[in-house]
Amino acid sequence: MQTLKAIRPLCPILSGNASWAGVARCLNRSSSSTANVLHGVHKVPPPEDQHIPNTPLPSEIPGAGRPLDLNEGTAGVHFYRAEPLPPGTEPASVQSSYEFLPEVPRIPLGKTMHINHSDIDTYFRPLIQCHWHVGRVRAAARDVEILTLDKLFRFKNFETTLKFFNELAEISLNENHHAHYACDYARIYVSIYTRAAYCNTPAESGQWISELVPGLTLRDVRFAIRAERLHQRYLADDLAITLIPFENERLQDWSIERLKLRYPPRQSGVMYGASRA
Helix, strand or coil, X not given: CHHHHHHCCCCCCCCCCCCHHHXXXXXXXXXHHHHCCCCCCCCCCCCHHHCCCCCCCCCCCCCCCCCCCCCCCCCCCCCEEEXXXXXXXXXXXXXXXXXXXXXXXXXXXXXXXXXXXXXXXXXXXXXXXXXXEEEECCCCECCECCEEEEEEEEECCHHHHHHHXXXXXXXXXXXXXXXXXXXXXXXXXXXXXXXXCEEEEECCCXXXXXXXXXXXXXXXXXXXXXXXXXXXXHHHCCCEECEXXXXXXXXXXXXXXXXXXXXXXXXXXXXXXXXXX
């Protein structure tokens, strides 16, 4: 089946008569470590015995404790609402104020390092204004919070959803960087972070050492910016629907707060970020 060709590298068991539900199940299996805890707004907080101290999720958001059930046509309605259009405006104008995304950073050479504090304003704030948000995985690595960058995309019909997913798969293959996906008839939920990421941490000797700790890197930024540019083309063609999370401003503030706590300003002796050379 030619339409599904671009998806095959991500989901090799697809066949010519694969249903969309089968695609979603396949993708959920291939990314079971993350996709099974995805929500329309954020992930379910870990059990109390695993909860990361001092990192509360915005628990007052309606439906915060309910998972996004991708097998139900009404899934996610408690998490997102369609952006209303002012009278006389075209659908393409919904995100017009957010179209000025930053340039895609260069691919890091050598080790892929965690982002630095300045990257928050340069890259993450514009993406968060485009309704991306910060999530986190259940487990922490060495007591370090592992953040993710997430977004729910909504489209007018199944054919458009499938077309967008194929183009998203091409971005993933070109970047050699793969997100976690959860899909149904007209929605694609994307969650991304870098497993093979390095950050500099203090050793007992007082020296700074580079350790392998999952987290956010400029590879995630590259993927998100390219995915958002693709999405904005679909918006301009009136093929996509802008979805606004409930309590959007609060979620945006929470996302920035989590980033700043995880990636504080530069400290003496620490090398931050990834090489842009």
